[in-house]
Amino acid sequence: MSSSRIIYVMFVVILVFGLRNKCLGARDFKIRSLVALSSPNSTYHYDVDSNVVDVTTLGAKGDGETDDTKAFLAVWQAACEKDSATLLIPSDYQFLVGPLTFLGPCKSNILFKVDGDVIAPVNPKAWASKPLNWMNFSKLNGITIVGDGTFDGQGAAWWKNSEQEDTVNAKVEANYQSLRPTAIRFYGSYDVTVQDITIRNTPQFHLKFDSCTSLYVFNFTTSSPANSPNTDGIHLQNSEDVEIHHSTLACGDDCVSIQTGCSGIRVHNINCGPGHGISIGSLGKDRTKACVSNVSVYDSDIHDASNGVRIKTWQGGIGQVKSVSFSNIEVSNVKVPINVDQFYCDKKVCSNQTSGVFISDVTYEKITGTYSQTPVYLACSDEMPCTDLKLINIELEPVGANENDPFCWNSYGDQENGVECLQPGRPPNDPSHTQSPDEKC
Numbered sequence: 001m002s003s004s005r006i007i008y009v010m011f012v013v014i015l016v017f018g019l020r021n022k023c024l025g026a027r028d029f030k031i032r033s034l035v036a037l038s039s040p041n042s043t044y045h046y047d048v049d050s051n052v053v054d055v056t057t058l059g060a061k062g063d064g065e066t067d068d069t070k071a072f073l074a075v076w077q078a079a080c081e082k083d084s085a086t087l088l089i090p091s092d093y094q095f096l097v098g099p100l101t102f103l104g105p106c107k108s109n110i111l112f113k114v115d116g117d118v119i120a121p122v123n124p125k126a127w128a129s130k131p132l133n134w135m136n137f138s139k140l141n142g143i144t145i146v147g148d149g150t151f152d153g154q155g156a157a158w159w160k161n162s163e164q165e166d167t168v169n170a171k172v173e174a175n176y177q178s179l180r181p182t183a184i185r186f187y188g189s190y191d192v193t194v195q196d197i198t199i200r201n202t203p204q205f206h207l208k209f210d211s212c213t214s215l216y217v218f219n220f221t222t223s224s225p226a227n228s229p230n231t232d233g234i235h236l237q238n239s240e241d242v243e244i245h246h247s248t249l250a251c252g253d254d255c256v257s258i259q260t261g262c263s264g265i266r267v268h269n270i271n272c273g274p275g276h277g278i279s280i281g282s283l284g285k286d287r288t289k290a291c292v293s294n295v296s297v298y299d300s301d302i303h304d305a306s307n308g309v310r311i312k313t314w315q316g317g318i319g320q321v322k323s324v325s326f327s328n329i330e331v332s333n334v335k336v337p338i339n340v341d342q343f344y345c346d347k348k349v350c351s352n353q354t355s356g357v358f359i360s361d362v363t364y365e366k367i368t369g370t371y372s373q374t375p376v377y378l379a380c381s382d383e384m385p386c387t388d389l390k391l392i393n394i395e396l397e398p399v400g401a402n403e404n405d406p407f408c409w410n411s412y413g414d415q416e417n418g419v420e421c422l423q424p425g426r427p428p429n430d431p432s433h434t435q436s437p438d439e440k441c
C-alpha cells in the first residue's frame with residue numbers, strides 16, 4: 001500500500017473508532033496524535049458536516065464596524081444544542097466582537113470553523129469592566145477550532161497604557177493592567193484542538209489553557225510585537241496530556257509558558273521568536289506549591305529571543321519540577337539559550353528565602369547555535385540545589401566576538417561534549433532527602 005493509502009485507512013479506522021468512543025476522548029486523542037506525527041505536513045482529518053450554522057445567518061454583519069457580539073452568542077447557543085454542529089465564521093468578512101463566553105457542555109462536539117477575521121474593540125474602555133478574556137471557552141468536551149482566519153485582539157491601546165505606567169496613578173494603572181484580556185482562553189475543557197488559525201496583537205496572552213486535558217495545537221500562528229507586554233504565545237496551567245507542534249509563535253513574552261499543575265506536555269517543531277523563549281514557570285510565587293513533570297521540548301528553532309529554554313522559580317515556593325528534556329533546539333541570536341533561575345524576582349532585590357521549588361532530572365541535549373549574552377546560566381538555590389541535570393552536545397557560539405563563560409551555581413549532574421560547568425555527584429544538602437512530605441509533589 002502507498003503511504004497515502006495507509007494514512008487514509010488509518011483515518012477511516014480513527015473515524016469509526018472516534019465515533020464509537022465519543023466519551024473516550026483521551027484514547028481518540030492519542031491515536032490522532034500518532035497520525036499527525038507520522039504525516040506532519042498534512043492537516044488532520046475533519047468533516048464539515050451538514051449541520052452548519054453560519055454567523056451571517058443569525059444577524060452578524062461582518063463589516064468590521066457593527067457589533068456582532070450578540071449574533072456570535074446566538075450562533076453558539078444554536079450550535080451547542082445540535083448534534084455534531086459546525087459553527088462557521090465565513091471568509092471575506094471581518095466581525096467586530098466584544099468579550100464572549102462560549103459555555104459548555106454542548107450536546108456534541110463542536111467544529112468552530114474560522115475562515116474569516118474576528119476583531120476586538122479597539123478602545124479598552126469599550127470592554128466590559130472586567131473582561132480578562134476576549135474569547136472565553138469554558139467547560140467543553142470535544143471542540144476543534146480550525147481555519148485560516150485570524151483573531152486580532154487590537155492590543156496596541158492596552159500596551160500603550162502599560163508604557164505610561166509611571167505617569168498616571170500607579171495603583172489604578174496596575175489594576176487596569178491586570179485586566180488586560182487574553183485573546184482565547186479555554187477553561188475546564190477536555191479534548192480541545194486548535195489548528196491553522198492565527199491570533200495577532202493580543203492585549204495579553206494569545207492562547208491560554210487552564211485546567212484542561214487532552215489538548216492538541218497544530219499549525220498555529222501568533223503574531224504580536226516583541227515589545228508587547230505579557231503576550232505569551234501559548235500559556236498552560238493545570239493542564240495535562242498536551243501536544244503542541246508545527247507552530248510559529250512570535251510574541252512579546254514566552255512563546256510557550258508551562259505553569260504549575262502541568263504534566264505530559266510535548267512541544268515540538270516550534271518556530272519561536274521574537275519572544276522570551278520556551279519556559280517552565282515562573283513557579284512558586286508567594287510561597288505557593290508548584291508541580292510540573294514530564295515535559296519534552298524538541299526539534300525547534302528559537303531566534304531573536306531573550307531566552308532559549310528556561311525554568312524560573314520564585315524563592316520561598318515549594319514543590320518540584322522533574323522529568324524534563326530539551327533536545328535538538330537550534331538557537332539564533334538568543335541572549336541566554338539555557339537558563340535556570342531559582343532567584344526569579346520582578347523587583348530590584350528579593351530577599352533570600354529558605355525554601356524553593358526543587359528542580360531535578362532535566363536533560364539538555366543538542367542545543368546549538370548562537371547566544372548574545374551567556375551560553376548557559378544555571379542559578380540554583382543554596383537551599384534547593386538542582387540535581388540530575390544533563391548537558392549533552394551543547395555547542396553555542398557568541399553572536400559577536402565576545403565569548404562568555406557558562407555560569408553554574410549549585411547545579412549537579414553530568415555533561416558530555418561541550419559545556420563543562422556542572423558539579424558531579426549529589427549536593428551535601430540533597431533536596432531528595434531534605435524535602436519534607438508537604439513540600440513534595
Ligand SMILES: *[C@@H]1O[C@H](CO)[C@@H](O)[C@H](O)[C@H]1NC(C)=O
Nearest residue numbers: 101130131132133136138139
Ligand atoms: C468565563 O466563563 C466562566 C464560565 O465557566 C465564567 O465563570 C467566567 O466569569 C468567564 N470569565 C470571563 C473573564 O469572561
Ligand SMILES: *[C@@H]1O[C@H](CO)[C@@H](O)[C@H](O)[C@H]1NC(C)=O
Nearest residue numbers: 041042043147148196197219
Ligand atoms: C496551516 O494553516 C494555514 C492557514 O493559516 C493553511 O493555509 C495551511 O494549509 C496549513 N498547513 C498545513 C500543513 O496544514
Ligand SMILES: *[C@@H]1O[C@H](CO)[C@@H](O)[C@H](O)[C@H]1NC(C)=O
Nearest residue numbers: 241242263264265266294295
Ligand atoms: C509523559 O507524557 C506523555 C504524553 O506527553 C505520556 O504519553 C507518557 O505516558 C507520560 N509519561 C509518564 C511517565 O507519565
Ligand SMILES: *[C@@H]1O[C@H](CO)[C@@H](O)[C@H](O)[C@H]1NC(C)=O
Nearest residue numbers: 343349350351352353382409
Ligand atoms: C541570595 O543568595 C545568592 C546566592 O548565595 C547571592 O548571590 C545573593 O546576593 C543573595 N541575595 C540577597 C538579597 O541576599
